[in-house]
Amino acid sequence: MAKKDAPINSKPVQVENIKTRKLDEFVADGTGEKLTTNHGLKINDDQNSLKAGDRGATLLEDFILREKITHFDHERIPERVVHARGSGAHGIFKAYDNLSALTKAEFLSDPSLETPVFVRFSTVAGSRGSTDLARDVRGFAVKFYTQEGNFDLVGNNMPVFFIQDAIKFPDLIHAVKPEPGNEIPQAASAHDTFWDFISQLPESSHMIMWLMSDRSLPRSYRMMEGFGVHTFRFVNAAGESNFVKFHWKPLLGVHSVAWDEAQNISGKDPDFHRRDLWDAIEAGAFPEWELCVQIIPEEDEFKFDFDLLDPTKLIPEELVPVQRIGKMTLNRNPDNFFAETEQVAFHLGHVVPGIDFTNDPLLQGRLFSYTDTQLIRLGGPNFHEIPINRPVVPVHNNQRDGHMRQTINRGRTSYGPNGIAANDPQQSKASEGGFTSYNERIDARKVRARSSSFLDHFSQARLFLNSQSAAEKNHLTDALCFELGKVKMVSIRERMLGLLAHIDKGLAAAVAYSLGLHVPEIPLSTLNGSIPADADLADYTPIEKEGTLAKSEALSMQSTVKDTVSTRKIAILAADGVDGKSLSKMKDLLVSKGAIVHIIAPKLGEIISSEDQHIQTDESFLTAASVLYDAVYLPGGVNSSASLEAEADAIHFLNEAFKHCKPIAADASAIQVLEACYFFKKLPAEYSEETVLREGVIVSDNASSLSELFVRMVAMHRFWDREVPRKIPA
Incomplete structure (x- = not known):
């Protein structure tokens, strides 16, 4: 199952998929129609309530006012207890090969199938109003709208979890949430209750290593991995089972930001990750991940030094290689955040034939929790009828009524078996696609205990650190x-x-x-x-x-992918008198490679180049910040360089970019701007290509070599090695 050729910079054509078509009937466009109430009555005046005289009391009979205010008062639903702050997108998934030898799941067994998906990324601990850049786990949940029903792969950007048994989940969340006395701190684990809990829970040791690592500060949702966390089963048509671990590998590589940078971004743009995902899709730079699996034969269940059912453990890829089995592309933003991203309901229990559960005690408990939380958050048992949650295949059963029921079922019977309606709907045999649980042998006593195979809490934490x-x-x-x-x-x-x-x-x-x-x-x-x-x-x-x-x-x-500058944001600092040729040459090359380039100047509007060209600026130093960009370029131009040297915000921009280990390039005639920066005197006096690629700063009067080398530097993401010896105040 080799990886198929799929150029990272390729932009798939956005095509209508079956889920999009089924959502269309629920879409309403603002087209300038006549204003009506929710019941279709045309409204004559929506600017004034009905009063007893123009200065009199508002009348209770004003049903238009009451409808409008009542709807507004009830527009918010309870936010998710965890994963409250999220961002979503539509897309497609296609398998690379026929996996029927491993699983009878149709969407993994037919490479010609294009399966619609909806993906929601999220932080875990914070509320809906918190920042995207908290140090936190990130949710990575994918809803596959398959021809056999919905399959929800609900995971995180870390392959392990804090606890081994679901009974501890309420304790974990109570500990990490803001302390109940003062509701402080928001979206942060740096407080007494969390570490009090963790310090008495050695099983969390491995997860703490992940949480304290750079994985908790992703550069983008598009540049983080996803994991199913739990061990699942693949089951084929013959009833043969293999254990499986799910992975998502981003084609842009796995990249992070620095902690100081994350804190600054939270102040400059708390929607940084949301905006990044939205803008990339709108620009046609569709994010892509490969779905990967680790397959463990049933007979190898006890082969390892750890327990496959322990959610605080991972399977090192050196022991069980990752196989790339398909690709997911996100190619459409939601039409309405609330209706889609906020109301989407994921559930670990949404599986299809060929995918089944194991006895992972955290997984087993979560199977109950998801239904329970949707009942209160989305108003009742009919949350599956909300458009974003509907499968693309017909639904037939005898479940009726309930809060916000939308289906109008006809007929006399709502039970089975019955003799009135010919026992409709009927059950499906396994050969007809009916779901059957894996025939696992169970022979045990009921106990409240934990297997001794779950009691090594430190080996994998040490492996991760090392x-x-x-x-x-x-x-x-x-x-x-x-x-x-x-x-x-x-x-x-x-x-x-x-x-x-x-x-x-x-x-x-x-x-x-x-x-x-x-x-x-x-x-x-x-x-x-x-x-x-x-x-x-x-x-x-x-x-x-x-x-x-x-x-x-x-x-x-x-060791992640470092061969593309696609969708990286580059800041070009310029002022009046800039060398238009050096600016254009660098910008054109970066844009041709898929990068996003912003010209930042002392003021908005236009700057005039040394060739008398009028160049539109994208940001001013008042609105821009280095933490929102991946790299910085200084084009030539004597007057431009003199202006930037005298611009304190420009010098701070460069110092801060250096502090956060970002690539910096400058035309030789802009050297005076770099010389005004604190970091420049700390750099080696002489440069070679090797030095440049280690330090991440280049100055050259050769425009061609400068631009080509800068592109290589941006692809490398960060130059973390300069962080300690080149530490600077910024």
Whole structure:
């Protein structure tokens, strides 16, 4: 199942899909029609309520006023308890090959099928009004509208989770949400209740490594991975089962922003990720991911040093390679945020024949939770009839009535079997596409317990840490120092240091130094009940066996795709007197490669080049900020350079871009602007191509080599290696 040729910069033609067609009947355009009430009555005056005289009391009989106000008062529905802030898009999915040997799921077994999808990305902890750039897990939920019914692949941008059993989920969310006494802090885990909970829950150790890593600060929804988290089953037509882990791999690579940058973006544009996704699709730069799977034969269930059913564990790709089985392209923005993105209802229990569940205890509990939460959030049991949630295949059953029922069922019977309506609707045999659960043998006693195979909480946390690049390790350490530095109770900090010592003593020591504490003795017991109270916690840090992975390349973003500048945002700083030729040459090349280029000047409107060209600016320094861009270019021009050198905001823009390790290029005649920057005196005196690609700053009077090398630098995303030795105030 090899990856098919699919140029990253290709822009699929937007075609009508079956889900779009089925949504059309519910779409209403604002076309300048005559104003009516919700019941079709034409309105004569929508500007004044009905009164007893022009200065008199408003009359209760004004049914037009009452309808309008009542509808407004009820426009908001309860926000999601988690994943409240999100952004969505429509798209298509196509399989690469026929996977019928593994699964009887039709949409994975017919490469000619084009399956409509709706995808919702989200943060987890914050409310609907929080920022996109919180340090947080990101939701990655995909609804496939298949010809066998809806399949919802509900996941995150991290492959593991905090807890092993769903019974702990309410505790986790209560801990991470704002503290109940003052509703502070919003969309943040850096507070006492969260770390109090985590410090007593060693099973969260692996997930904490992910949460404190750069994975929690994606550059874009389009540049983050997705994971199904749980272990599922593929079942083929013969009833044969394989375990499967789902992955989404973005074709633009996996990239992040810096923590300081994220905090600044939250102030400059809290809708940064939403806007980025929307703008890319509107521009035709359709985001793409490949659906990938790890397949584990049934007989290999107990082959590993970890339990496949443990949601706090991943399967290293070195042990089970990832197979790329299809591609998803998002090619249409929603017509209405509330009707689609807000009302879409995902559910782990929405599966199709060929995909089934395992006994993962977190998965089992979530199967109940999704239906339960939709009942209150979307008003009742008919949430599946909301247009965005409707399958593209007909629905036939005997379920009737309920709040907001939209289907008008005709006929005398709503039960089965019956003799009046010929027992309609009838059941489907498995051979006719009827869903049958995998015939798993079950022989056990009812217990409230946890398998001993779930009790290693630190090996994979250590694997993740060891797999990070030096810059990623520094960021992870800094994140722990920041988060625990916000914790007020010293006892909580000390408990966390004890757990960190199980993962890596060097990490624990670095965090302890920042907190002004000493690493405590390793605790002998834990309080969460997953390990017997009288056990020595050290017994559950297994000795690494021969062949155990020390590192996994797939766990570091350092090895991600770095061969495209498509959709990257480039800032060109210019003023009157700019060299129009050098500006145009760089801009044209970047745009031809799919980048987005903004000309930023001291003022909006136009600047006049040295050739007397009138060049339209996109932003001024008052409205633009370096944190909203991926790289910076300074074109030539004596007068332009002199103006920028004297412009404090321009110098700050460059210093901040350097601080956040972004590529910077300048025409040789603009060197005076760089010389006015704090960072420039810290750079090596002489440059070679190797130096440039390490430091991420280039100055040249050769326009061709400058532009080509700058494109390579932008594709590399960031130059994290300069972060520590070149640290600057900005």
